[in-house]
Amino acid sequence: MLCSYKLWVQASYPPHLKLLNQNSNIPIPKTKTQFQRKSLDGRFDDIDDDADGSGLRKFALPSHVKSITSTSNPFVKHCLKLKNSSSYRHSHASALVVGTTPIREIYRYKESSQEKTVIDCLLLLENAEIPEELDTHSCHVVRIGSMVMKKLSGVQSAESIEAIALMRFPTSFLNLIVDQNKSDSQSWFPSTHRILVLDGIQDPGNLGTLIRSAMAFQWDGIFLLPGCCDPFNEKALRASRGASFQLPIVSGSWYHLQTLKDTFNMKMLAGHPDIDGKLKKPFSLSQEFVHSVAHVPSCLVLGSEGRGLSEKSQLKCELVSIPMTGKFESLNVSVAGGIFLYMLQPKN
Incomplete structure (x- = not known):
């Protein structure tokens, strides 16, 4: 360090x-x-x-x-x-x-x-x-x-x-950068079918709302990449309505996330607007796409409010966009995240 x-x-x-x-x-x-x-x-x-x-x-x-x-x-x-x-x-x-x-x-x-x-x-x-x-x-x-x-x-x-x-703090919260002894990725989350990954989400209101939405749609946990605000921030707690104490939250680097991906053979998805000129053409968040990943352990990465996904997230993940009519390019990250979390929620 x-x-x-x-x-x-x-x-x-x-x-x-x-x-x-x-x-x-x-x-x-x-x-x-x-x-x-x-x-x-x-x-x-x-x-x-x-x-x-x-x-x-x-x-x-x-x-x-x-x-x-x-x-x-x-x-x-x-x-x-x-x-x-x-x-x-x-x-x-x-x-x-x-x-x-x-x-x-x-x-x-x-x-x-x-x-x-x-x-x-x-x-x-x-x-x-x-x-x-x-x-x-x-x-x-x-x-x-x-x-x-x-x-x-x-x-x-x-x-x-x-x-x-x-x-x-709940025992389900873990900061891997501070506690480097916690190297066993199998102990980070009780279940790893669906993990929400937040990439540089700095607004505590958006972060808290996304944590609460992930809990509401029965996702298995939150992984915070560098640049995210504190999930126990006053505004984040208010927006999450206490979900920060209920859903497993792990804070770490891309190295830790890669370890999690490799351990459980997880598919890496990332929400990204469908904009011309990008290196990769995003998949459309359709029922057909949702069905194709329904039984595959997955991470969904959402980028920050201003700059969006980091370059590493764009390279490592399959990009997925929300189809919209008109000239809208993107949605607020908590709104877009709610749509993704609902559509991709684990199936019983």
């Missing part, structure tokens, strides 16, 4: 944080070192480390805390960093899920799949009822004021959001 390191040291914290560190169970180091790494995918590039190099200290909320009303509370600041910083999220392997509906949906899915949902902390608006079906015995429930809810949720009316969950 090519890395560039940027070192900075913060000598001290304000007096009130030092005092808090002396009288609570919340570990706040007096000095810290940050290594800035430029990874191959250019996304998860900041790794915080404490001064002795033992790794970033986990932020634990004391069990006796049952209510938070101040927006300057250290735990609130920790949650804001989880919300706003991809590197911070991934170093803590945690994310904020905003809203009762996605929290309940994630919990219900995990219960049905017999996989334990790990909610480290459930933040509830004052006087709000605990969401039905949630087992609050296994998580820390904290009541928060309306100002705290507004700050964490990012909405003006706190009354519209009653719950926020601090959840650990």
Whole structure:
């Protein structure tokens, strides 16, 4: 991995944080070192480390805390960093899920799949009822004021959001560029009949919508190529309605994708507009084409909103276009992706 390191040291914290560190169970180091790494995918590039190099200290909320009303509370600041910083999220392997509906949906899915949902902390608006079906015995429930809810949720009316969950990343998420020991491609996805591959999708709304559509049409997982945004980004989570916690997601390079293709003998398809002058003439997304690949393990690659498919994707894949009348050249990637995912969904 090519890395560039940027070192900075913060000598001290304000007096009130030092005092808090002396009288609570919340570990706040007096000095810290940050290594800035430029990874191959250019996304998860900041790794915080404490001064002795033992790794970033986990932020634990004391069990006796049952209510938070101040927006300057250290735990609130920790949650804001989880919300706003991809590197911070991934170093803590945690994310904020905003809203009762996605929290309940994630919990219900995990219960049905017999996989334990790990909610480290459930933040509830004052006087709000605990969401039905949630087992609050296994998580820390904290009541928060309306100002705290507004700050964490990012909405003006706190009354519209009653719950926020601090959840650990699911075990179905894997970053192969960071965790290079996970070399066994047969363990990346429970099933490999249909995998959606996203090539440089940078808009979190589009990425979240595509993840939710893939789940709705029973695809087996998501593979993120370099340049994609974080699937646990606040906007991506909102668009996916929690599907990022339910569908297996693997982040890796074309080398890893090639390994997956070779292991399962998968057909590589890529959505691409039917434009004259291209090296390869795209197939048309017809019923005949769908039938021809119905029983073949396949990857569907969708390109970014601006530049479309990368050159490598165009060379490695069979191009497929959505037939359209008139002079339309292309559709929004989430709209086009929905059509592809529906047409090519696994057949029972």
